[in-house]
Amino acid sequence: MDNIAGKKSGLTWAVHISVAALVLLWIFPTLGLLVSSFRTTDQIRSSGWWAALFPAVQNEVFRTADPGEFRVERDGVFVVEGNLYVVAGRADTDGDVAAVVQAWGTSSRAIGAYAPGETADLGDGETMTVEANGDYVWTGSDDQLSGRGQRVFVTAESPPEFTFDNYQTVLFDPGNREGMAKAFFNTLTVTIPATIIPILIAAFAAYALAWMEFPGRALLVAGVVALLVVPLQLALIPLLTLHNDIGIGKGYLGVWLAHTGFGLPLAIYLLRNYMVGLPREIIECAKVDGATDFQIFVKIILPLSFPALASFAIFQFLWTWNDLLVAMVFLIDSSGETTVMTRQIVELLGTRGGDWEILATSAFVSIAVPLVVFFAMQRYLVRGLLAGSVK
Amino acid sequence: MKHTLYASAAALALSAGGALADAHMPFAEGEGAFNWDSYAAFAESAPDLSGQTVTVSGPWLSPEADRFDILLNYFEAATGAEASYTGSDSFEQQIVIDVEAGSAPNIAVFPQPGLAAVLAGQGQLTPLGDDMAAWVAENYAAGSSWVDLGTYANASGEDEFYGFFFNVNLKSLVWYVPENFEDAGYEIPTTMEELIALTEQIAADGETPWCIGLGSGAATGWPATDWVEDIMLRTQPPEVYDGWTTNEIPFNDPRVVNAIEIFGSFARNDDYVMGGAGTVATTDFRDSPSGLFASPPGCYMHRQASFIPAFFPDGTVVGQDADFFYFPSFEGEDLGNPVLGGGTLMAVTDPSDATMAFMQFLQTPFAHEIMMAQGGFLTPHSGVNLEAYASAVEAGQGEILLGATTFRFDGSDLMPAGVGAGSFWTGMVDYVGGADAQAVADAIQASWDALN
Numbered sequence: 077m078d079n080i081a082g083k084k085s086g087l088t089w090a091v092h093i094s095v096a097a098l099v100l101l102w103i104f105p106t107l108g109l110l111v112s113s114f115r116t117t118d119q120i121r122s123s124g125w126w127a128a129l130f131p132a133v134q135n136e137v138f139r140t141a142d143p144g145e146f147r148v149e150r151d152g153v154f155v156v157e158g159n160l161y162v163v164a165g166r167a168d169t170d171g172d173v174a175a176v177v178q179a180w181g182t183s184s185r186a187i188g189a190y191a192p193g194e195t196a197d198l199g200d201g202e203t204m205t206v207e208a209n210g211d212y213v214w215t216g217s218d219d220q221l222s223g224r225g226q227r228v229f230v231t232a233e234s235p236p237e238f239t240f241d242n243y244q245t246v247l248f249d250p251g252n253r254e255g256m257a258k259a260f261f262n263t264l265t266v267t268i269p270a271t272i273i274p275i276l277i278a279a280f281a282a283y284a285l286a287w288m289e290f291p292g293r294a295l296l297v298a299g300v301v302a303l304l305v306v307p308l309q310l311a312l313i314p315l316l317t318l319h320n321d322i323g324i325g326k327g328y329l330g331v332w333l334a335h336t337g338f339g340l341p342l343a344i345y346l347l348r349n350y351m352v353g354l355p356r357e358i359i360e361c362a363k364v365d366g367a368t369d370f371q372i373f374v375k376i377i378l379p380l381s382f383p384a385l386a387s388f389a390i391f392q393f394l395w396t397w398n399d400l401l402v403a404m405v406f407l408i409d410s411s412g413e414t415t416v417m418t419r420q421i422v423e424l425l426g427t428r429g430g431d432w433e434i435l436a437t438s439a440f441v442s443i444a445v446p447l448v449v450f451f452a453m454q455r456y457l458v459r460g461l462l463a464g465s466v467k
Numbered sequence: 468m469k470h471t472l473y474a475s476a477a478a479l480a481l482s483a484g485g486a487l488a489d490a491h492m493p494f495a496e497g498e499g500a501f502n503w504d505s506y507a508a509f510a511e512s513a514p515d516l517s518g519q520t521v522t523v524s525g526p527w528l529s530p531e532a533d534r535f536d537i538l539l540n541y542f543e544a545a546t547g548a549e550a551s552y553t554g555s556d557s558f559e560q561q562i563v564i565d566v567e568a569g570s571a572p573n574i575a576v577f578p579q580p581g582l583a584a585v586l587a588g589q590g591q592l593t594p595l596g597d598d599m600a601a602w603v604a605e606n607y608a609a610g611s612s613w614v615d616l617g618t619y620a621n622a623s624g625e626d627e628f629y630g631f632f633f634n635v636n637l638k639s640l641v642w643y644v645p646e647n648f649e650d651a652g653y654e655i656p657t658t659m660e661e662l663i664a665l666t667e668q669i670a671a672d673g674e675t676p677w678c679i680g681l682g683s684g685a686a687t688g689w690p691a692t693d694w695v696e697d698i699m700l701r702t703q704p705p706e707v708y709d710g711w712t713t714n715e716i717p718f719n720d721p722r723v724v725n726a727i728e729i730f731g732s733f734a735r736n737d738d739y740v741m742g743g744a745g746t747v748a749t750t751d752f753r754d755s756p757s758g759l760f761a762s763p764p765g766c767y768m769h770r771q772a773s774f775i776p777a778f779f780p781d782g783t784v785v786g787q788d789a790d791f792f793y794f795p796s797f798e799g800e801d802l803g804n805p806v807l808g809g810g811t812l813m814a815v816t817d818p819s820d821a822t823m824a825f826m827q828f829l830q831t832p833f834a835h836e837i838m839m840a841q842g843g844f845l846t847p848h849s850g851v852n853l854e855a856y857a858s859a860v861e862a863g864q865g866e867i868l869l870g871a872t873t874f875r876f877d878g879s880d881l882m883p884a885g886v887g888a889g890s891f892w893t894g895m896v897d898y899v900g901g902a903d904a905q906a907v908a909d910a911i912q913a914s915w916d917a918l919n
Binding site (some may be wrong): 118183185187222317405419424 | 557
């Protein structure tokens, strides 16, 4: 008995480890994205997201306040005083500074020349003192304290720093607020009909292909399966030409039709396989009782197929929500009125695509709705995923 | 609409009796360094276009798109037409789909001439006419080269003028941090010989002279093509450069290989490049300037086009925290001061009265100045007021553009896409990875032969 129990636990361990590995594989990039969405561009460029979680010793460049405005004359010498972190806008008052200066310097060639509290001689009586909390005193003659503020190179241990600015930019920035809100409603306008229409059509078709006898039925099913492997990119230009020729042009109707067409093969295939698995006896009983095909479909098949319908709805919703390609081709015209979330996010990335923090933030903003849909319907998803596979 | 009203109200309150300016038209009439006369003259001569629309599509996204929207607002105010701009990061694919399917915008903004030439050859573009070509030749610095770049064969093989250049960038620039140069006592080099000497000196001081990054997603390698083109212009006469871009001079010609090797003398020396030569191909070009601003400095110089300040750390004051000098020419070669650049061009994809009026509008100095004042825009238009540039740095770049003895367009954009946006890029990545220059050039030439 011990042996058997031991074997069993060994297998369980293997399962647990592989599950944990898979979960980590998924969680890690998502976590990185989440952390990055709270960091600034400069932070993202200078260190990895994992470094953001712990205090780090960093070399930074600060500048003292502008002598033209802030210098005061004391006993014949000019003095500029202040706090480096306050001048840089990183703290409100010098009491707030959380960083601890370990070394500092005034030349890019000797960035750690002085310890905090030491006074550096910059030549000809010009001096500079920097304390551990970033307070500085810079003294010199009229000539020496002019122009721009003195650069100060600081080596300091700083606590982790996070910002909500990215979310502010994506959601509330006056430059794109209208755009984001409009894009959100446009996306819903695309997504909801593009989810409902294919389900309606596919449910009818699936019933016919599963339970109605007519010649060529098997061929039709084979045709639908064959359509699954046709890449939709093939159809983009011919379809758009067709839309233009028959007067639909670029617009919501066009994008609904396109999403419906591209979604139908999978929808029909999935629903048909599910419906074929329903017990034949129920349908035969209904027929014996005199029910028409339509009555059987509405009263029996549809309620029984709910898990499959729901799971396809989730698939189609996610796919249309995340879609950029089809929207770009069939919806977004040069008027700029019709834009969708995915497209809006791409625009936020900027012309040369360097704004990673915006990308990370937008990703989290845009997955909010699909997450709600998923959690609302996820109990159907698992049931529906098995649709047709277990008979 | 609401925030516009608020902004207008705020502007009204601020300007207190001055001319009205709002977020849509931030420059009040009669103020600033603008040529308002040219705007007024255009508004007067333009027909009433109320009810007509002009749609423009292009590769600009935020912030360029917002700036262009402001230009469109002034056009709307002058003519009554509705004008809108949409940007796309995959513009080059999008425009082909739209044109093929017959739902093209009125005007397309092409990031480089190659694709415009292809569409012109298919008869999808509308020629702008000889008048416009003559205007460009006369009013743009090095005007005839801009006309040539916008002239393509139409469907029946005849050359016509299609592309109007609007927004140019300058590639022959080296960026540096003046205070770092001051700390180390380095002087700005004025000849290539001095630049090479400075590079050696910085390395001898135990520092790293250059930041070079070629990474750019699917386009990895393009920054190196700019290096090679700049060096070609500094080692060979412009005719050789032109022959090279059309393949009259093969890619594996010793003169081209020489240029590649000069680039290699910078990029393949571990002592000359931040992170060592091995990191050149993998460093993203957007991240590569950050070494200039690191503490201690990761590098002292960065050769990149005029747009790169967009990727400098937040708060960097260009002109003070960072500045540029002209990528100098060899004193020993006597080839003048060649300038390498690139630019976006406008072409009409769906003509209408309002569209043609808009193209007329772009010829006014005002249309250029309004873009210059918002930054990130350079123009070779010789009739503009340089004071309109948003910063002294951009004014300096504008001056380089106007004073160029030789202007040549980015060669990789002139080559067929399979080479200029394909094997040239990948070849450069191979080269910095350690491949032999001759072998790389041979492979690129072979890919060019395979296209023909």
